[in-house]
Amino acid sequence: MKTYSIILCAFLAISGSVYGQDKAVQQKKEAVHIYDPKANADADLNAAIKKAKAEKKNVFVQVGGNWCVWCIAFHNMVNANPELKGYLDSHFEKVLVNYSPENKNEAVMARLKYPGRFGFPVFVILNGEGEVLHIENSAYLEEGKGHSVKKVTDFLKNWTYAAVDPATYKK
Incomplete structure (x- = not known):
């Protein structure tokens, strides 16, 4: 049971880290405003x-x-x-x-x-x-x-x- 707890904690830590990196990348992409999606x-x-x-x-x-x-x-x-x-x-x-x-x-x-x-x-x-x-x-x-x-x-x-x-x- 202890092994499963360690694996689960490691998985959650890695997932959180990846999610944070994905969010940072997404925010960086959104910071670029060369093209205007609302333009006619x-x-x-x-x-x-x-x-x-x-x-x-x-x-x-x-x-x-x-x-x-x-x-x-x-x-x-x-x-x-x-x-x-x-x-x-x-x-x-x-x-x-x-x-x-x-x-x-x-x-x-x-x-x-x-x-x-x-x-x-x-x-x-x-x-x-x-x-x-x-x-x-x-x-x-x-x-x-x-x-x-x-x-x-x-x-x-x-x-x-x-x-x-x-x-x-x-x-």
Whole structure:
């Protein structure tokens, strides 16, 4: 009986410790607020499309969630690199679209041609008419243990307004 009591006490101690760690991890995840599950993604897209058309830009849509470590890592990488952030800001209208259990944005996902099939984060390039030009699996932009600034920059350069405008290539 004494052995069972010791085993039961050890089990309860370990369970409590694991529960405490899980709670701390959950609180840390909840502390990240890059994506807004309450945002009106459709309205955000429409505003970005309208602005992109007026400014002769394309729209860079980043789909992900606060639960996604790769989404957070990508966001942090862009913000930590002034050249990349500047390039993105000057050549694209940017929209963050939340995908999470509390808001899957199903209508927007359909509008964007279901980009989540590639995992998260996933990037969608729209033109000034709101047409999907490209969906990029962000795994292709990784190198080593994270996203590559060079690969992301090269990707963006290939999807600017000028890069996809046929007039750019006429003599």
